[in-house]
Amino acid sequence: MTRTSHLIAVLSACIIAAPIASASELTVTVEGIAKQQGSIMLGLFDEATYNGDGAVNGANLTVEGTSVSVTFEGLEPGEYAVRLYHDVNDDGEMNSNPFGMPTEPYAFSNNAQGRFGPAKWEDAKFSVEADGTAHTITMN
């Protein structure tokens, strides 16, 4: 269960860090949301923060349709990854069953999937270019 708890911890982490001086921007679109209620809790990470509790940026996005979108500004160009979960019941937590497995939908950038734990940085990372980047994640 250790790995599962870790998965929840990192998915739940949407702490907004201090802005980083730069001019690039990233638009993340989340598609295929099954239930039109609650919020998408989204965290943006770099390699240094990916396996920790802190994120370089984050957003809580109210779900009204099957997709949501957010733009992060002032990002330093480079490699980033997104973890998110759908807080269906809007209780501010990623709910889990008694054995610690998530009971609310979650996803990673590149639609990466884990193997006995969260998706690896290598699978979830993508580049934010100097002239801006759009990235789409599909819930399944």
Add this chain to the structure above:
Amino acid sequence: MDLSRRHFLEAGFGVGVAGSLGACASPGAMLGAPGMPDWHLGYKNAPPAGFDPSPMTLAFGAVPADLKGSFYRNGPAQMQYGDQYASHWFDGDGLIHRIAIEDGQAVHQARFAETKKRREEQAAGKFLSPGFGTLGDESYSVEDPDDVNAANTSVLVVNGELLALWEAGSAFAMDAETLETRGAKTWRDDLKGMPFLAHPKVEPDGRVWNLAVGGDRVGIYRIAKTGELEDFGMVNIGRAAYIHDWTMTDRHLIILVQPWVNENLRPPVVAGFEWQPQHGLQMLIVDKDDFTNQRWAQAPARMFFHTGSAWEESDGTIKFDVVLYREPVLGVGGGAAEIRGDWTEPGANENGILTQIVIPTQGDAKLIETGINGEFPQVDPRYRGQRRRLTALCTAPSRLRPGQTALTVHDWESGQSDTFNFGESRMVEEFLFVPKSGGSTEAESWLIGTVLNLNSKVSEVCVFDAARVSDGPVCIWQAAYSWPLGFHGTWA
């Protein structure tokens, strides 16, 4: 048993259906596949699309007029992709069978449970998922237990809904008539993905109890006969024992904590088990009305897969039957070799002995061994949790091949057993009690089960009278083909 029934079984009458009458001489003479022993037929793949509904042929006897219903079974049926064998029998994809019986006719059909494992392995044409005995491919994503769910162990029908059961993940809902897969069953939103053991227990009034096993923590489901979850609670069993089955009385759940422990449930799971006989076989007895009201009982170290059923005497003494082994089996070699056509006769310590465990209200439990070597114990569903007399099980292990050759009904009151031995030409699977219409005692039941006929190389469904098993089958239906050996079934 009368001569005609024995003659039928030995001569292979009816094999004309399969067109191989001349080839039924001696066991082992027929090869299921080049270089393979005859019994390997039971470990061959089923067709990818399963089996469309097909009438079986009444090959022997007369069908009981009151026998009407659906006989469902489940078992692993994808053991090979090309020259790649599955690493363990327990990891083959579940093929769910329905034998619909009405007006003396039996119609067989079967479909694989469409799990993620099934879909992705079929698309790739190779084994990918980790499992009980399988390391799995690094490319295969595993985000929750149902990503490795083989749905291959048993079946349950609750309020008309058919469920294909595994033991470490969700039940998979299937259409009870077409066997089309509907998807993983969530009993309550907060229990999504919780395991649902392959041995639920159904009270005579239809209420279902089952366990969710995860290391040393065990969840308890109480499900109304209407299919709604009535209650769910958690108990701690102290160590991560292997739990395939359990038992219950009308008032208590009995969770057998065998000293076969796996603290690191990583694939291949079987590699992580450790035999720790110093703990003995411990039993946690849980009050059905208050899961916090518990007591422990202690027995000598034994390994087990399957129980019969328990009851309580008026003084609170608990009695139940179980097939016990002196040391672990199947997880330590067996279950992997057979699918490659390899088999060696088990040693004495690997025999499963039908045993009654008596748990007094105080002091250690006692084991009363019958000396009957068998597996797949079954009881009359009208008496589950109640005092009863009879247990049916597969007995007489073959000396030539895996599995059993006989069906036995043991009477716990008289101490007598009634056995019919099919001989080496048949591999005998689990038999279920089906109450006769108008009857009330356990003996007033039909016993229905499957056997693999190695002479004619077809699967058969046999019916016995529970009161006269040694008389032989009252009827036998034959399929025009064989399907792989399976595990457990249910009657609905």
